[in-house]
Amino acid sequence: MSFENKVVLITGAAGGIGIAAAKKFAASGAHLALVDLSKEALEKVSAEIDGKVLLIGADVSNEEDVENYVQKTLDEFGKIDVFVNNAGINGDFANIVDQTVENYKKVMDVNLIGAFLGLKHVMKTMIEQKSGVIVNTASNGGLLGAPGMSAYVASKHALIGLSKTAALEAAPYNIRVNAVAPSGVDTAMMRSIETNSAKGHEKEAREAFEAAVPLKRYATADEIANLMYFLASDDASFITGSYYRIDGGGGATSV
Template identity: 70%
Template structure:
């Protein structure tokens, strides 16, 4: 894979998958625009990213004006956006649907679904003009399955897969490819938060339980997810669009 002088925009860039993706694309020669909610956290996370050119931007993907602003700043600096890793997401508070709050519903949907939509809307406008581009949305195996207590997260990630398929069809006339990755558990801070949520609902040793549900009997690393993202964004995947790719240690072999 070669991303020499390609411009890669990544949201949720201070998180485990986001920073792993930044390092991967940087290692392949990309120019980076990294976005996260808090500038100081992003600056700390990006210290080890050895990019040819690096733009750090703070912004809330749940606010359309912020998304429009960081897309505009990226284009102003680099003149184009070749790859968009639409990655920002939260897990929210877990609970059975009958006990969920409207506030939590709105928080999860605003980031995980509206945020992905806003990113697609504004980045695809740039890519339509240049008549090229590759987008990788971060979904989840929760976008393919149900999970007790995780209904809001699951709903948001099902929505990401739906947006991915539609965006791929709308982008095809302008040579824009759109795909999604659907990981199971990844060894990141978000997974630790999911484990903590599970403990609150009575789970004993949730990490052990989660890992036991994976045929390979472990979590993925963030680097393994980043490798798949880079492949899907590369010319090696030039005829792949509108698809979602499970990266789940074999969990998908037990379901439709």
Template identity: 65%
Template sequence: MSLKEKVVLITGAAGGIGIAAAKAFAKEGAKLALVDLSKDAIQQKAKDVEAEDILLLSADVTKEDDVKTYVETTLTKWGAIDVFINNAGINGKFANLDEQTVDNFQAVIGVNVLGAFLGLKHVLPVMKKQKNGAIVNTASNGGLLGAPGMGLYVASKHALIGLNKTASLEAAEYGVRVNAIAPSGVDTQMMRSIESNAMPGSEEEARTKFEASVPMNRYSTPEEIADLMVFLSSEKASFISGSYYRIDGGQGATSV
């Protein structure tokens, strides 16, 4: 995939998708800068990543100074950022819109939109100066569809797809590509949280219902998501930008 020695910066790196991405890029010979809110979590998860060059960073993606620091620290160590996996995200509390709180709105929009925006704001100038780079934003099929009880998450992922399209247009003349992925349910801790929020005490029933909504009748694995991230970051995708890719077991085919 032509990623050997490339510098790959991943946010939300201690989560299921983030750590799978780290492992996938490590297999391609990339240098890794892994960012997560919890320093302990990223240190623990990174033990399973077989990479020769790895940098572990703690940051709150909703705070601009923290974002500046993770970008600057990566540049200080390696002098470049070739790939940015803009992945940090939360699902928030499950409730209908008329029962949601402002605190939950601010939390979800803060991480999923402000955090993603700040990452783009501070990584794009680096890539523009380099005149190359690839960014993959982690959106969701919730950025394309509605979902009762998950209105704030849905709104945040719609917003992220809007940022993705705009960033791709602003970066194109510099040789920088920007794409998004839109997974359906992924078999991670986040789905355990969604199942629990949707049907407290009946998580297995919730999982059965969620999986039944997917034509392939299952969740994706984090590794399947990571493989798409690697492809979109590589020269194999050299003419792909401004797009979002469903990775949803056919679920998108059931809607307009």
């Protein structure tokens, strides 16, 4: 599989999965457009990557920013072959009766509205090209419940539905859309989840989370990037409208 001279646009590119995806595609010859809220964080990522890299600071929940990151990518590279729609946050932990509307809106703005806006504006370009691949980052939280994380869980359930609909709308234009649904990944987001779920007892929280996985560990960011890479490749040319659990066997134990 090679992405030589392909253009790969990645949001949330300064986070653990985004960094791993950027390195994976760059190693295969891709040109990268990397998007994150902090351009300074992106500069640290680009220092570890060989090849052509465009860095764009953007708030994915702001439509003008989304239009801007798409246009800057087109101005620099002339096309978008692959879109890794990856930006996301977990939000504040609280049971539903204690949740705030502000937290719900914040999580939905990034995880759902941000993903929708990315699809809206990238798909316009791919429809004109009559080609493209999109990989959305969902979660096993889009398939299961999780006490204290109702905003995150609701956003990821919605993202899986959005992915299926986008795939149907995009299929006539030779565009494929899929989603990946990881369980816990050994990144900064899981450190946040461990802290939020058991402040002061993060080590015990991690042990409990890992014990619940049949393979008894978190995924690595590279393992998630490997799945994204496959779904974006021609080896997955007849795969669209699907979501893929990557959860160490968790799906085999859930109802």
